[in-house]
Amino acid sequence: MSSIDLSFEEMWKIILNCDRTYDGLFFTAVKTTKIYCRPSCRSRKPKKKNVEFFLLKAEVERAGYRACKRCQPEVEHSPHVDLVQQVVTFLVNHAKEKITLDDLASHVGVSPFHLERVFKQETSVTPRGYLEKVRIGKAIFLLENTSKTNLDICYGVGFKSPSNFYKVFKKWMKQSPNDYRKELSRSGYDAMERP
CATH class of the missing domain: 3.40.10.10 (DNA Methylphosphotriester Repair Domain)
Incomplete structure (x- = not known):
């Protein structure tokens, strides 16, 4: 792995x-x-x-x-777990790149149809939806921990346009990146530039 x-x-x-x-x-x-x-x-x-x-x-x-006796991390619960883990690892490590379903399927050695069906069955989102989730997670981390501009964050996490970044951010977070950062400020959270 x-x-x-x-x-x-x-x-x-x-x-x-x-x-x-x-x-x-x-x-x-x-x-x-x-x-x-x-x-x-x-x-x-x-x-x-x-x-x-x-x-x-x-x-x-x-x-x-x-x-842990509750989550049993030593046991693999699904026959598709390796495939999903390969896809998640690839999406997290290559989130800044342009990734198509065909590219992803080729990388893990299955058909695009099979990949999308299995991935959605195991994670409840498509690979594309999961990639959005990864990018938004990275954007939130940067909004909370740096003073980078929204534009720098947009391109830094892999979005190709600010409008797409704002649309996807609002879909996942129910607010804009600006509103998210304002809410942090109101709650007394100080963003600091980190190396």
Whole structure:
């Protein structure tokens, strides 16, 4: 399995949202309980300072963690899990690029029809919808943690036009990027430029 290009903060948000499309791509380990979970685990969330992330099951188990009895991260639940994980990894790592369904299907070695059907069955969104979700997640991270302009964020996360960025952002977040940032300011959140 290839490595996935996500920061600690991005993985933290994924586990807060219990996003099952990342199951198997990384594992959440809780230092205080010595238990590891899937990103989608519905158990009570630990304190952020007590969490570490591992990309491989063997690594987390070597570090002395045992599997959660609730989400059973050591068990693969679906025959399509490898295919979905390959697609998710590719979409996360190549989110800035132009990606067509045909390109994606060719990359994982299945027909576009099969890929779209299986991916939607497992994740409840199409690969295109998932790519939007990844880009919006990265945009939110940048809106919250940098002072970059909306235009810089738009192109930086892979959108080809500001109008498409605003439309997709509003579809997922029910508000514009400007309104999202204003809401952060009102709540006392200070965005700072980070390297």
